[in-house]
Amino acid sequence: MSLMLSFIVGGIANSVQAQKASPTTNTKDIFKVIVTIYGLNKTSGDVVSFVNVNGTTQVKTFNAAKLLPMRGNDGTLDIAFSFPNAIINTGVKFRACTLIVKDLLMSCGKGKNSPALRPEFVDTYLSSAKLAKISSASSMDRKYDK
Numbered sequence: 001m002s003l004m005l006s007f008i009v010g011g012i013a014n015s016v017q018a019q020k021a022s023p024t025t026n027t028k029d030i031f032k033v034i035v036t037i038y039g040l041n042k043t044s045g046d047v048v049s050f051v052n053v054n055g056t057t058q059v060k061t062f063n064a065a066k067l068l069p070m071r072g073n074d075g076t077l078d079i080a081f082s083f084p085n086a087i088i089n090t091g092v093k094f095r096a097c098t099l100i101v102k103d104l105l106m107s108c109g110k111g112k113n114s115p116a117l118r119p120e121f122v123d124t125y126l127s128s129a130k131l132a133k134i135s136s137a138s139s140m141d142r143k144y145d146k
Contacts, residue, residue, distance in 0.1 A: 031083040032119035033111070035096045039126030040064045040075050046101040049124075051081040053094035053113075058083060080119070090115045096122040098129075105129035 033051045040047070044064035051058050058081045071077060081096075088094075090113055097108040107129040109122040 031086050031088040031113065033081045033083075033094065033096060034119045034121050035079045035081065035098065035109075036121065036123045037077045037079065037098050037126065038075065038123060039129075040068060040077055042068060044100055044102075044126070048099040048101060049079050049097070051083075051094060051096045051122075053083065053088055054086070054092060056083060056086065088113050094120070094122075096124060098124040098126065099132060100126065100129065104132045104134065106132040 031053065033053075035049055035051065037047075037049065042065040046061065046063055048059065048061050050060070060079055060081070062079075064077075068075075068077060093110060093112045095108055095110050097106055099106045105126065107124040107126055109124050111120050111122045113120060
């Protein structure tokens with residue numbers, strides 16, 4: 001019995017050790033963010049969700065009526081974003097937003113990269129979404145003297 005327990009514990013220790021990169025290996029971490037969207041329903045229509053970190057943005061678009069039945073749970077949906085080959089230092093802040101296109105309602109959440117070797121999590125609540133501000137091209141031209 002103790003021999004079996006020793007083998008199981010040894011197997012766990014070996015598998016954990018196998019996940020660590022050797023100090024000489026030059027690997028880049030994949031920064032991941034899981035955005036949980038609350039308040040979606042089948043009538044939400046087209047949705048744009050994005051994450052911005054260090055000036056880089058990942059965007060995902062979907063139709064709530066099509067995606068909720070497959071991956072949603074009571075109006076809640078998790079969307080995963082990955083930033084491969086990006087070096088995001090611990091403590092770097094990022095923003096995640098979700099936009100309901102038909103109403104131009106947007107909800108955002110903020111986070112920061114933790115030292116933990118796991119994805120970061122941000123929640124967006126469509127019940128508290130605000131109208132997105134859209135500027136016309138002519139006002140932008142005046143602003144930048146174009």
